Amino acid sequence: REVRVCMAASCQSSGSLAVMDALKDACGDGNGTCHVKGVGCMGLCSAGPLVAVADKDCGLDASLLYRDVTPNDAPDIMGSVCGAPVERLRCPTDQPFFARQHKIVLENSGIIDPDSFKNYVAAGGYAGMVRALSEMTPADVLREVTTSGLRGRGGGGYPTGLKWSTVAKMPAGQKYVICNADEGDPGAFMDRAVLESDPHRVLEGMAIAAYAIGANKGYIYVRAEYPLAVERLQTALRKAKRAGFLGNKIADTQFNFEIEIRLGAGAFVCGEETALMASIEGLRGQPRPRPPYPAESGLWGCPTLINNVETFANIAPIVREGGDWFASIGTERSKGTKVFALAGKIHNTGLIEVPMGTKLRDIIEIIGGGIPDDKSFKAVQTGGPSGGCIPDRHLDIPVDYDSLKTLGTMMGSGGMIVMDETSCMVDVARYFMEFCMTESCGKCIPCRTGTWQMHSLLDRIAKSQGTQADLALLEELCEVVQATSLCGLGQTAPNPVLSTLRYFRDEYEEKLQLPT
Numbered sequence: 001r002e003v004r005v006c007m008a009a010s011c012q013s014s015g016s017l018a019v020m021d022a023l024k025d026a027c028g029d030g031n032g033t034c035h036v037k038g039v040g041c042m043g044l045c046s047a048g049p050l051v052a053v054a055d056k057d058c059g060l061d062a063s064l065l066y067r068d069v070t071p072n073d074a075p076d077i078m079g080s081v082c083g084a085p086v087e088r089l090r091c092p093t094d095q096p097f098f099a100r101q102h103k104i105v106l107e108n109s110g111i112i113d114p115d116s117f118k119n120y121v122a123a124g125g126y127a128g129m130v131r132a133l134s135e136m137t138p139a140d141v142l143r144e145v146t147t148s149g150l151r152g153r154g155g156g157g158y159p160t161g162l163k164w165s166t167v168a169k170m171p172a173g174q175k176y177v178i179c180n181a182d183e184g185d186p187g188a189f190m191d192r193a194v195l196e197s198d199p200h201r202v203l204e205g206m207a208i209a210a211y212a213i214g215a216n217k218g219y220i221y222v223r224a225e226y227p228l229a230v231e232r233l234q235t236a237l238r239k240a241k242r243a244g245f246l247g248n249k250i251a252d253t254q255f256n257f258e259i260e261i262r263l264g265a266g267a268f269v270c271g272e273e274t275a276l277m278a279s280i281e282g283l284r285g286q287p288r289p290r291p292p293y294p295a296e297s298g299l300w301g302c303p304t305l306i307n308n309v310e311t312f313a314n315i316a317p318i319v320r321e322g323g324d325w326f327a328s329i330g331t332e333r334s335k336g337t338k339v340f341a342l343a344g345k346i347h348n349t350g351l352i353e354v355p356m357g358t359k360l361r362d363i364i365e366i367i368g369g370g371i372p373d374d375k376s377f378k379a380v381q382t383g384g385p386s387g388g389c390i391p392d393r394h395l396d397i398p399v400d401y402d403s404l405k406t407l408g409t410m411m412g413s414g415g416m417i418v419m420d421e422t423s424c425m426v427d428v429a430r431y432f433m434e435f436c437m438t439e440s441c442g443k444c445i446p447c448r449t450g451t452w453q454m455h456s457l458l459d460r461i462a463k464s465q466g467t468q469a470d471l472a473l474l475e476e477l478c479e480v481v482q483a484t485s486l487c488g489l490g491q492t493a494p495n496p497v498l499s500t501l502r503y504f505r506d507e508y509e510e511k512l513q514l515p516t
């Protein structure tokens, strides 16, 4: 049996390091009956620190799970390894939060030690890469990824197979693979959790991509504000190199792929792919017009494949199990699963993974456990500052790329911020506009001055100092900034305003000053 302690950032912030030490002390030498190990995110962050007692190789569903654990609970928990469960700490694993999930990306999270290469391999890690290199041609890999129907999980939903095929078709020569780990949306922590919980999974996905498109060099661009994720990536990279999977010519193949980690300095705009590449090149992180697209002319003018963390984390299972298997999950046009970070006014804040097409109501009310403090649900913001809010009357919508667009929002990378009846939607719009205004890189005028102007108008309206003319000007500016900004940051900055106006216009109107 093993005792698993969640050592992801959220549980560490609620004290799991001290719990881990106490459990090790209580275990002593363990007499060979049990072993205490740190694992990645178990998902239910609101109940942390989480500790699971399980047989080796068993998933969370077959574990004894304990919540809100303190160091003082360590002797009782160790006693339950061979004895009766500690009922006062028990967190049922058959509750909908766990039972309604379908884990592909997070299949190892909360089970393996992210710093252990052996743990990853024992869980089937690098089997996808070995299969690709030993049994498949690059064209076979491209075919599987295309068949899977996987779409980019960074927000845009571009078909991954098509993107990979475009880069693969470019003339042979220097090509790059980039993993975009510059997760910056307020309330989003999916990529951070994946990197902290299962970093080899991302390296393996990148290596398979490199094989498929003919690249020999990759970069992971990760924000420096994620020190634990960076540390675990560095460890994983070192161990994968030592094991001969990366940075060496693989025997009997011509494949030799090296990955470098680059740290982002906290600019949200560097999550935009052209700004990200500029930053890697050592230039100021500002977007440039497209075309040319990175697939043709990316890093240092070379064909470059960019996907985000979650997209790469889906690749190894696709190659291992086959594209058809992946395509059997989800909806007609949105295949597979999606990881979401639940935050805000919801009982079960944390990380979940559900099949595409799961109803939003099921996510909020059943998996998320609904709204705390007897309050009622008001709206959920998806897609971060580029997305929009969805009100109660649309909660039965299936969550997929296309359905969310019809509501004026977007999937985004997977942040979901839930708001209850006490949230003021004008304040929500002002908050996101302030974020975009602060993060605008200033390169183009519509975004640089437009976000500032829109924020001033929102501020006036939120303080009940605005007029009908201000509201009209705000709507006009939304259109202009959307249509004329250079990159996605500016083009989507008006979305939270537009969607709150669409569903909660009465809240704006109530705050307007009456004409004298």
Ligand code: SF4
Pocket (backbone or CB within 6 Å): 269, 286, 287, 439, 440, 441, 442, 443, 444, 445, 447, 448, 485, 486, 487, 488, 489, 490, 491
């Ligand atoms: Fe910079 Fe905004 Fe223009 Fe994008 S839209 S290039 S963030 S000023």
